[in-house]
Amino acid sequence: MTTTDAAAAPAAAQSAITLDGVSRRFGDAVAVERIDLELAAGEFFALLGPSGCGKTTTLRMIGGFELPTTGRIRLEGKDVTLLPPHRRDVNTVFQSYALFPHLTVLDNVTFGLRRKGVAKADAEKRALEYLDLVGLSGFGTRRPLQLSGGQQQRVALARALVNHPKVLLLDEPMGALDAKIRKSMQLELKRIQREVGITFLYVTHDQGEAMSMADRLAVMNKGLIEDMGAPHRVYDRPATQFVAEFLGTCNVLPVTTDASGARLPDGNAVSVAGASTPTGAGWKVGIRPEKLELTPLPAGAATAGGPNRTTATVTDVTFLGASTEATLQAPWGTVLHAFKQNIGTETTIRPGDTVEVSWDATQSFFLPPSDPANPNPAPDAEPEAQEVAA
Numbered sequence: 001m002t003t004t005d006a007a008a009a010p011a012a013a014q015s016a017i018t019l020d021g022v023s024r025r026f027g028d029a030v031a032v033e034r035i036d037l038e039l040a041a042g043e044f045f046a047l048l049g050p051s052g053c054g055k056t057t058t059l060r061m062i063g064g065f066e067l068p069t070t071g072r073i074r075l076e077g078k079d080v081t082l083l084p085p086h087r088r089d090v091n092t093v094f095q096s097y098a099l100f101p102h103l104t105v106l107d108n109v110t111f112g113l114r115r116k117g118v119a120k121a122d123a124e125k126r127a128l129e130y131l132d133l134v135g136l137s138g139f140g141t142r143r144p145l146q147l148s149g150g151q152q153q154r155v156a157l158a159r160a161l162v163n164h165p166k167v168l169l170l171d172e173p174m175g176a177l178d179a180k181i182r183k184s185m186q187l188e189l190k191r192i193q194r195e196v197g198i199t200f201l202y203v204t205h206d207q208g209e210a211m212s213m214a215d216r217l218a219v220m221n222k223g224l225i226e227d228m229g230a231p232h233r234v235y236d237r238p239a240t241q242f243v244a245e246f247l248g249t250c251n252v253l254p255v256t257t258d259a260s261g262a263r264l265p266d267g268n269a270v271s272v273a274g275a276s277t278p279t280g281a282g283w284k285v286g287i288r289p290e291k292l293e294l295t296p297l298p299a300g301a302a303t304a305g306g307p308n309r310t311t312a313t314v315t316d317v318t319f320l321g322a323s324t325e326a327t328l329q330a331p332w333g334t335v336l337h338a339f340k341q342n343i344g345t346e347t348t349i350r351p352g353d354t355v356e357v358s359w360d361a362t363q364s365f366f367l368p369p370s371d372p373a374n375p376n377p378a379p380d381a382e383p384e385a386q387e388v389a390a
């Protein structure tokens with residue numbers, strides 16, 4: 001099942017990469033299960049998911065390092081499914097950088113151009129432009145081991161970009177960098193991608209990285225794409241519980257649904273703006289912690305009832321500096337999380353307090369039942385792309 005966000009894809013005349021029913025088996029194991037994917041030219045697209053979900057295998061099939069078991073891969077409309085890597089207009093940046101240690105930075109960057117027969121002076125002129133683009137002017141005569149991890153990563157990027165590929169594949173390129181350098185490289189990479197206008201397909205298991213850089217992202221689970229769209233849409237209206245929880249903390253409320261609507265275990269009604277109540281067993285309602293409103297109640301009191309609210313007991317309050325996290329327990333046992341920005345006007349709550357937990361129907365979403373035999377069910381209705389005011 002794939003949920004797409006056509007509106008979020010950049011308007012482009014041509015698709016840079018198209019995957020039609022692409023799968024890959026290793027013996028009996030399915031690494032990638034019939035995925036369809038279309039990337040617009042100039043798009044920054046992130047393939048996101050936990051270890052082993054099939055991200056790298058997908059990337060390797062696009063790069064030509066792995067043959068699909070079924071399906072077709074096209075680059076700018078041309079079928080490249082069976083072409084070897086060097087006959088595809090694609091470059092790959094790996095986590096390991098794969099720089100030549102005995103060559104200078106400049107020679108590393110000119111290497112591919114020289115092999116293609118570009119004259120030394122022209123190759124060096126282009127290489128220096130790209131070293132400048134990645135912030136490494138003046139580093140040309142150094143060798144890779146005389147550079148930091150972040151600088152080596154930039155050399156690998158310059159070396160990939162200097163060939164002007166139509167598509168750049170990046171496989172966890174920041175995996176070896178520490179958190180602070182990663183953060184600044186994310187901003188750099190986004191700037192560089194905008195400047196060169198090349199389509200980027202970026203593989204990562206880091207949801208923050210994917211959400212902060214990508215125009216669109218796809219969340220993979222067990223070889224399947226479970227959701228795909230603009231980061232804010234996938235975060236605000238995830239298609240499945242797996243996607244909701246992979247992208248951040250999510251409160252998942254059990255509900256019973258019938259023709260009269262959805263109800264929490266305490267009987268309070270729940271509605272989701274813009275969505276009709278689904279029928280059948282096992283549906284849940286998701287709501288992000290920062291969307292919950294907490295209102296203190298007299299000890300032992302219950303909320304006055306009404307839609308999209310319940311009563312809960314505060315079990316823990318954690319001060320996090322910019323925000324405070326409250327952990328709560330609903331009367332039927334579900335543990336809830338609420339985040340509040342510390343802007344100086346919030347009411348203090350303490351462990352043991354009884355509070356009303358409420359939320360706006362525009363901020364919640366239905367989550368389809370997950371069937372253990374089929375962890376990737378198709379929802380009855382596709383979640384709508386919806387702009388939600390910050």
Ligand SMILES: Nc1ncnc2c1ncn2[C@@H]1O[C@H](COP(=O)(O)OP(=O)(O)OP(=O)(O)O)[C@@H](O)[C@H]1O
Binds near residue numbers: 030054055058
């Ligand atoms: N050459 C291979 N032979 C057998 N199984 C493989 C091979 N390559 C990958 N797999 C299996 O295919 C599945 C998907 O692997 P893949 O490397 O694509 O995952 P991933 O999402 O990139 O994970 P990670 O984030 O850990 O790199 C895994 O179960 C993996 O063990």
